[in-house]
Amino acid sequence: MEPSVRLIPLGGLGEIGLNMMLVESGEDLIAVDCGLMFPDDELPGIDHVIPDFTYVRARRDGFRGVLLTHGHEDHIGALPYLLREAPVPVYGTPLTLALVGERLREHGLLESADLRPMRPRDRFDVGPFGVEPIRVTHSIADGIGLAIQTPVGTIVHTGDFKLDPSPLDGEHRIQQVLTLAARHGRHAALLGMSMQKNVALAAELGYLRVPEGLLLPLEELAALPPERQVIVSTGSQGEPNSALALMAAGEHKYVQVLPGDLVIISARVIPGNERTIGRVVNALYRAGAEVLYEDNAFVHVSGHASQEDLKMMLNLTRPRYFIPVHGEYRHLLGHARLARSLGLGPDRVFLLEDGTALEVTKTSARAVAGFPAGRVLVDGKSVGDVGAVVLRDRQLLAEAGFVIVAVTVDRKGGVVAGPEIASRGFVYVEESRELLEELKRAVLAALAEGEPGAGFDREEAGARVRTAVRQLINQRFGRKPVVLPMILEA
Amino acid sequence: MEPSVRLIPLGGLGEIGLNMMLVESGEDLIAVDCGLMFPDDELPGIDHVIPDFTYVRARRDGFRGVLLTHGHEDHIGALPYLLREAPVPVYGTPLTLALVGERLREHGLLESADLRPMRPRDRFDVGPFGVEPIRVTHSIADGIGLAIQTPVGTIVHTGDFKLDPSPLDGEHRIQQVLTLAARHGRHAALLGMSMQKNVALAAELGYLRVPEGLLLPLEELAALPPERQVIVSTGSQGEPNSALALMAAGEHKYVQVLPGDLVIISARVIPGNERTIGRVVNALYRAGAEVLYEDNAFVHVSGHASQEDLKMMLNLTRPRYFIPVHGEYRHLLGHARLARSLGLGPDRVFLLEDGTALEVTKTSARAVAGFPAGRVLVDGKSVGDVGAVVLRDRQLLAEAGFVIVAVTVDRKGGVVAGPEIASRGFVYVEESRELLEELKRAVLAALAEGEPGAGFDREEAGARVRTAVRQLINQRFGRKPVVLPMILEA
Numbered sequence: 005m006e007p008s009v010r011l012i013p014l015g016g017l018g019e020i021g022l023n024m025m026l027v028e029s030g031e032d033l034i035a036v037d038c039g040l041m042f043p044d045d046e047l048p049g050i051d052h053v054i055p056d057f058t059y060v061r062a063r064r065d066g067f068r069g070v071l072l073t074h075g076h077e078d079h080i081g082a083l084p085y086l087l088r089e090a091p092v093p094v095y096g097t098p099l100t101l102a103l104v105g106e107r108l109r110e111h112g113l114l115e116s117a118d119l120r121p122m123r124p125r126d127r128f129d130v131g132p133f134g135v136e137p138i139r140v141t142h143s144i145a146d147g148i149g150l151a152i153q154t155p156v157g158t159i160v161h162t163g164d165f166k167l168d169p170s171p172l173d174g175e176h177r178i179q180q181v182l183t184l185a186a187r188h189g190r191h192a193a194l195l196g197m198s199m200q201k202n203v204a205l206a207a208e209l210g211y212l213r214v215p216e217g218l219l220l221p222l223e224e225l226a227a228l229p230p231e232r233q234v235i236v237s238t239g240s241q242g243e244p245n246s247a248l249a250l251m252a253a254g255e256h257k258y259v260q261v262l263p264g265d266l267v268i269i270s271a272r273v274i275p276g277n278e279r280t281i282g283r284v285v286n287a288l289y290r291a292g293a294e295v296l297y298e299d300n301a302f303v304h305v306s307g308h309a310s311q312e313d314l315k316m317m318l319n320l321t322r323p324r325y326f327i328p329v330h331g332e333y334r335h336l337l338g339h340a341r342l343a344r345s346l347g348l349g350p351d352r353v354f355l356l357e358d359g360t361a362l363e364v365t366k367t368s369a370r371a372v373a374g375f376p377a378g379r380v381l382v383d384g385k386s387v388g389d390v391g392a393v394v395l396r397d398r399q400l401l402a403e404a405g406f407v408i409v410a411v412t413v414d415r416k417g418g419v420v421a422g423p424e425i426a427s428r429g430f431v432y433v434e435e436s437r438e439l440l441e442e443l444k445r446a447v448l449a450a451l452a453e454g455e456p457g458a459g460f461d462r463e464e465a466g467a468r469v470r471t472a473v474r475q476l477i478n479q480r481f482g483r484k485p486v487v488l489p490m491i492l493e494a
Numbered sequence: 495m496e497p498s499v500r501l502i503p504l505g506g507l508g509e510i511g512l513n514m515m516l517v518e519s520g521e522d523l524i525a526v527d528c529g530l531m532f533p534d535d536e537l538p539g540i541d542h543v544i545p546d547f548t549y550v551r552a553r554r555d556g557f558r559g560v561l562l563t564h565g566h567e568d569h570i571g572a573l574p575y576l577l578r579e580a581p582v583p584v585y586g587t588p589l590t591l592a593l594v595g596e597r598l599r600e601h602g603l604l605e606s607a608d609l610r611p612m613r614p615r616d617r618f619d620v621g622p623f624g625v626e627p628i629r630v631t632h633s634i635a636d637g638i639g640l641a642i643q644t645p646v647g648t649i650v651h652t653g654d655f656k657l658d659p660s661p662l663d664g665e666h667r668i669q670q671v672l673t674l675a676a677r678h679g680r681h682a683a684l685l686g687m688s689m690q691k692n693v694a695l696a697a698e699l700g701y702l703r704v705p706e707g708l709l710l711p712l713e714e715l716a717a718l719p720p721e722r723q724v725i726v727s728t729g730s731q732g733e734p735n736s737a738l739a740l741m742a743a744g745e746h747k748y749v750q751v752l753p754g755d756l757v758i759i760s761a762r763v764i765p766g767n768e769r770t771i772g773r774v775v776n777a778l779y780r781a782g783a784e785v786l787y788e789d790n791a792f793v794h795v796s797g798h799a800s801q802e803d804l805k806m807m808l809n810l811t812r813p814r815y816f817i818p819v820h821g822e823y824r825h826l827l828g829h830a831r832l833a834r835s836l837g838l839g840p841d842r843v844f845l846l847e848d849g850t851a852l853e854v855t856k857t858s859a860r861a862v863a864g865f866p867a868g869r870v871l872v873d874g875k876s877v878g879d880v881g882a883v884v885l886r887d888r889q890l891l892a893e894a895g896f897v898i899v900a901v902t903v904d905r906k907g908g909v910v911a912g913p914e915i916a917s918r919g920f921v922y923v924e925e926s927r928e929l930l931e932e933l934k935r936a937v938l939a940a941l942a943e944g945e946p947g948a949g950f951d952r953e954e955a956g957a958r959v960r961t962a963v964r965q966l967i968n969q970r971f972g973r974k975p976v977v978l979p980m981i982l983e984a
Contacts, residue, residue: 044769045535048892049919049973275768279534282765286823295824333776334785384972389921394895397919402538402892404873405884406918410980412902412911420911421902421982428896428976429539429887431879482874483539486918490900492911494984 009154012361014377015039015055016330019358021078022379023330024055025161028361029154031066032131036150036161038070040081041379044276048398050381050390054082055358057089058376064090068131071122072096073140073163074147075103084111085387093118095130097137099146102205124148140165143307145176145211156366160321164330166306167313177270178203178236179212185234186215193225195247195259196238203236226258235259240271242280249280252287263292272306273298314339318346325369326353327362397486405429406486407477409447409469412494417460420494423447430477430485439480446472447489462491499644502851504867505529505545506820509848511568512869513820514545515651518851519644521556522621526640526651528560530571531869534766538888540871540880544572545848547579548866554580558621561612562586563630563653564637565593574601575877583608585620587627589636592695614638630655633797635666635701646856650811654820656796657803667760668693668726669702675724676705683715685737685749686728693726716748725749730761732770739770742777753782762796763788804829808836815859816843817852887976895919896976897967899937899959902984907950910984913937920967920975929970936962937979952981 009029015022021041027034043050060067069092072080083094084107094117096104101119108114122128124139134153141147142164152159185192194200206212225233239246248267250256261267267288273281281297288295309317318326326348328339340355354362354369359377363370383390407430411422423444431439450472451465469489477483499519505512511531517524533540550557559582562570573584574597584607586594591609598604612618614629624643631637632654642649675682684690696702715723729736738757740746751757757778763771771787778785799807808816816838818829830845844852844859849867853860873880897920901912913934921929940962941955959979967973 049894278765289824289827334779337779386971394919398892398895401919402888404539408898410900412982421984424980424982426978429884429891481876488916490914492902492914494911
């Protein structure tokens, strides 16, 4: 039989985030990236979303390792969960591995992890695959694409990239700020845990040159005149407890925003954050600062390829087969159309979504659907135990709260204790003595309604109580809290 | 004393929506608009937000009426709540009053309402004020601005407007669609309750000319070949149960989206709706339709003034004093800067927010702060009874659900019935017998921990139970559901 290789997307083809692509040749399997996705407001309480590892689990014996393209959460964030199930080697560039190390430490997995550094142009083998990392420009340093040699040909996985004809040679935004601060005789302070951690990491690995004496603790910086200060802070998405939000609200311990201050928000607004960012911008203006941000200035350059970059990449690689990777269906479709506009026929462009593989031989390629893929929810310490019913209940509770009725009865259904009523997220039932009495009367009446002579049926009595309480509340308030009767038997 | 007039913004200056401005002269008071605001996801379960009517309530005797600029919800939606407190005359153009009538009917207030039609250029008096409506172009028909003569001068309130050098003379988008459909031999169907209602209303009042025989019931339209169909539907914001969302998901009773179909989404994305709209667009593409929407085509024209329109308005009116109206602080600031750039000095431009009035005499103007203003929450049938604590509880419940422990004890604290445990939005406690037993053991242990010899203290026992259950859950799941102990006494 002709040898074949399968590219199996487990995430990122149909959503933004969750990037993970398997490459399978016979018994052997590698993964490119293992990212998470941040939950939207339809997933209340969920910490993050990770890919479905069912297929990897089933093929664990032949699983040779994970190759990481760069250190963003949507490419490395699910790794701790994967390594718990399959402790395979992890390949990455130095900065990427340093960031991965932080995550693994938090999960208590750093000691046992097998992290293997790779560098651009240094070719190495993983099982039957020959891997060559290729330097790419992205909004984080040390990003790479991958050329993967397989028995049927070479796969080019670009990773996240943009074409930059004049790259700053590994500098990113923060380097520019620090360099300019030093040149103009200013000192700088870093605000926010992740900012401090990442700058320290990048400086340690040589990706960032911090001029000596430039950085000061915030307390010392605050003592300098404003024209000698630069503050580099987290909070570009308006996160409510971030340093920037506290400054804007006038609640920061050391930093007060004053007329004459300039605030530059160097970030794209992540959809869904418009309101929180708007609130911060309004507050900064109100405090008298000038604000430059996405709406009024070109202060942030995307780390992703433009349409022209994508065309250039297709023209440079001239792929036999092309799969648009990473994005919602509309983005993948746009990328597929772009490829077709450059002359790639429909038999060469494959618009796949998670769980549908491309099976490639030396002479052919075809889509194969049905691989297990999906979004697995992580909530606190547990993975996958929060399902649709729990989420629906959370949404109902967010809408109108709950009302609990507890009552203890004897075997014949006579009330021994209670009813007691408690609620949260509804109204202050406890504060409204009148409503409370009315609800109790309704509960007692519902309990008394039982078929005379018939034995007491706890479940049936509970249903009667629930209906009575719901009706009263709906009639009075036009609301539908979750109503839960608890009937105890003494 | 010199006569003075006060302009008192109760809403819309500091947020988008909630438009309401009072004009006060001595004992007399009128209001321009009385709008609502749709709640964001930080106000779970809230139906809508209305202005604070405290000041109007206190000045009810001199309250002469409400003038409406146009029929959008953010200008008329809070009217039913106002009229319940102060049944004053309501002035509006015919279409605006028709839309107001619908709202009042829903609230059972139509019979008692005093609705008075006004028309552009027809001057009339309300108390000491002379009012002249001025036609403006906006995204809804029959919109007006107002010139209000007062003892100290004329106030020009533009309402929502745009300058349109070639207005379609009262046509709005739907007219164009219907006209084009008729011209090309197609039939049309209207989908969605609000679409059908508003088109019927506009046609009845003569704002819309519906070619005879053009409209068909959807079932009949569906029987025609696709090239003879036009469907006008609601759902442009991706609302989950809207006709468009159902079509996109392939769940609509009569309409199936097929390759070759063209879907035009003529709307601005309202911030916060990016994800729901994106979902609908993805699904339409997946079904094979072509989709034109904000991201890829200029299919929707804003009904609001451009920067050039605002400049033109300032140049045409040359106001003595200028208050930017309607928007968040950053929008008001932008508008104020625009006015200053046209030469209006800082003593003539007043950047006010809700609750701060402008007091104007014939020779001076000054800002006067401290009028009661704010956001009043409407939830079901009640106004203002959902406060910060209830909202915070709803958010906690959305994050992690709740766990209830009910137990009945005798006077000495001996357990008579229970403990019983129930939860929603956490995990299926009920399905995990082991967890359930563990929780019960923890509850019994916590109850038994009471000071021996001391009398049983229900509150103190409840606190112990709460702590024990919280600890167990946090340790096992890393989550923080609301834990509520209910200790009944038999």
